Amino acid sequence: MTELDDILVSGEFAAFRDAYGPEVRPAGPAEVRRTVRRRRRRAAVTTAAVVALAVALPVAANAALHERRSPAPTESVEPTPSEPTGSPTPSATSSPTPSTASPTPAAPNGRISRAQLLAARVDLPDWPSYAPESCTVNDVRLDPGPGIIADPVPVLFGEPRYGDLDGDGAVETVALIACRFGEASAKQVVAFDRDERGRVVTLGQVVGVREGMGDITDFSVAADGTVRAHVADIQPCCSTPQWWPQRQWRTYTWTGSRFSQTAGPTKFGTDPRLTDLRLTAGDLVLGPADASGKRPGSVTVTVTNKGPVDVPGVGFGEQFTIGEPAGGDLTRCRMTPTDGSDACVLDGLQVGRSRTYTFRFLVDPAGPPGGQRSLRVIHFDAQGRYWTDLRLRDNFVNLHVVG
Incomplete structure (x- = not known):
């Protein structure tokens, strides 16, 4: 290139800068970073291309004027794939992005000791209507027991038991609560x-006493969260013996809003251990008074077992209202305790059979207190235990005295 050519090229560069320089704006930081990444692989080629592009217009104009240079050979360049925009896609081996969802809080631990339960104030489910007003339900401080007649308040019976009742992964507490009135107690689990x-807090009543179910004696909590309660049709108290109640295990399950029975019997029905004894009697016939003023008396009675249970022993009570035993079938009596007095127990009686007995007494003409002489038939089992009857009204007779 001659000196004249150098002067012409320099002049063309100066003219180019004067014409286009004010329109050029520097690229922003993001564009610079993308450009740098592309240029790492093709720095030399890209640099040459930029220089050629910058020179092309003035050089071409100069060549057209002077026709002193041949065109430069075109360089073949392999196209480079364009870089993707935005964030790069993670590879298959990339670590997963942690979830931004808030973890579900764990259910509260519902294991409450006996001491903690006694120290808390709780709201209780309703007591049966026959319970006294002192059997409260709101803001109750449970008593450690045992309950007394003079102070009937809600009492915590025994130790609580535990299990996941509602399926939330945490255990809950189950307890037997009672409130005494008279010699009996209203109870609920x-x-x-x-x-x-x-x-x-109170989750709910599992089961409580009501008409037809007079007692709850025990309970347990199974691994599946169900509660089994040992219930009875009547509550032994007062003069009711311990062996009279019918007892059953019933299962209760939390249904989301309350407990419902899901297994076991739903009612007691007629007690299969009982039968129907019927007593009939003739007149109490009195004879002349002896030296002491007492009169001999004789009465014949008949007992019929109408079923459905054989009776190992037929007993007679309240014979003391008639007089002193003085012979007849009374000589074979096995005197056995009942509810407050002894009964004369004789032979057994099968279903559908009848038997007649004759009793003799020495009768005081003044009569018993109240003046009524009566007799009652009683069912005894092989263990000497006495039972109630399916039809109590035909177990009694008031004797008619003649003579």
Whole structure:
């Protein structure tokens, strides 16, 4: 290139800068970073291309004027794939992005000890209508027991038991609560839990006494969260013996809003251990008074077993209202305790059979207190235990005295 050519090229560069320089704007930081990444692989080629592009217009104009240079050979360049925009896609081996969802909080621990339950104030389910007003339900501080007649208040019976009743992964507490009135107690099995602040709250009543189910004696909590309650049709108290109640195990399950029975018998029905004895009697016939003023008396009675159970022993009670035993079938009596007095127990009696007995007494003409002489038939089993009857009204007779 001659000196004249150098002067011409320099002049063309100066003219180019004066014409286009004000329109050029520097690229922003993002564009610079993308450009740098592309140029790492093709730095030399890209640099040459940029220089050629910058020179092309003035050089071409100069060549057209002077026709002193031949065109430069065109360089063949392999196209480079364009870089993707935006964030790169993670590879298959990339670590997964942690979830931004908030974890579900764990259910409160509902295991409440006996001491904690006694220290808390709780709301209880309703007591049966026959319970006294002192058997409260709101803001109750349970008594450690045993309940007394003079102070009937809700009492915690025994130790609580535990299990996951509602399927939330945490255990709840089950307890037997009672409130005494007279010689009996109203009872209910109650489930307790804790709220999110750790306070003791009542989940609900599992089962409570009601008409036809007079007692709850025990309960257990199974691994599947069901509660089994040992219930009875009547509650032994007062003069009711311990062996009279019918007893059953019934199963209860939390249904989301309350407990419902899911297994076991739903009612007691007629006690299969009982039968129907019927007593009839003739007149009490009195004879002349002896030296002491007492009169001999004789009465014949008939007992019929109308079923459905054979009776191992037929007993007679209240014979003391008639007089002193003085012979007849009374000489074979096995005197056996009943509810407050002894009964004369004789032979057994099968279903559908009848037997007649004759009793002799020495009768005081003044008569018993109240003046009524009566007799009662009683069912005894092989263990000497006495039972009630399916039809009590035909177990009694008031004797008609003649003579």
